[in-house]
Amino acid sequence: MKFIHQIEAYCPGNPQEEADKxxxxxxxxxxxxxxxxNNPMVHMTASAWVVNEARTKVLMVYHNIYHSWSWMGGHADGEEDLLAVALREVQEESGIRSVHPVTEEIYSLEVLTVDGHVKRGKYVSSHLHLNVTYLLEASEADSLHMKPDENSGVAWFGLKEAVEASSEPWFKERIYPKLNARLNLSSL
Structure with a gap:
């Protein structure tokens, strides 16, 4: 399976990514x-760290379930091309059309806990998301549109402000700073 080879080839950036890989x-x-x-305990997801052309801002949405500004992404739902999933989710959640990968390589890996919640009137039990993150680039000039059933805001934030805008402790402390640090260190 091509996807397993991509994960195997990924070079973890810290102990969290080593364990999660x-x-x-x-x-x-x-x-x-x-x-x-269909696997209620664990399933694949894809997320996107969407930056502007200057790599000084991040596009985020205000997530209705988690009541927090967050990256965009979603479930694979049978698709094994997780880059395609990340691109689709960004377009659906933000309305942005001019988005493309900075690289097709995996940008980050995470195993994320998801607490039980109600989605579209149905209870979803706690489970794990096996998440692959991609670095995408979009134009700030592109128009933005909310996806009201999932988010109630779409906005560009400075790199530091994106971290501060999150109210989810794990993301604020571990995930978003890691993504920004990788962005600042890379020559992408």
């Missing part, structure tokens, strides 16, 4: 239906 590979090899939500 091993966990994701184990799940890919041993868990059924991992690319669909």
């Amino acid at each position: 091993k966990f994701i590979l184990d799940c890919l090899r041993h868990q059924p239906d991992i690319f669909t939500r």
Whole structure:
């Protein structure tokens, strides 16, 4: 499977990513239906860290379920091309059309806990998202539109302000700073 090779080739940037890479590979090899939500415990997701052309801002949405400004992304829902999933989710959630990968390589890996919640009137039990993040670029000139069933805001933030805008402790402390640090260190 091409996707397993991409994960295997990914070079973790910190201990969290090392542990999460091993966990994701184990799940890919041993868990059924991992690319669909039919597996109620663990499934693949894709996220995007969307930056402007100058790489000084990040595009975020105000997530209705988590009541926080956040990156964009979503479930694979049977699609094994997670870059395509990330691109689709950004377009759906922000209305932006001029978005493209800075690189097709994986930008970051995370195993994310999802607390039980109600979505579209149905209770969803707590589970894990095996998340692959991609670095995407979009134009600030493109028009933005909310997706009211998922978010109630779409906006560009400075890199530091994007972290501060989040109210989710794990993302604010560990995920978004890691993505910004990688952006500042890369020559992409």
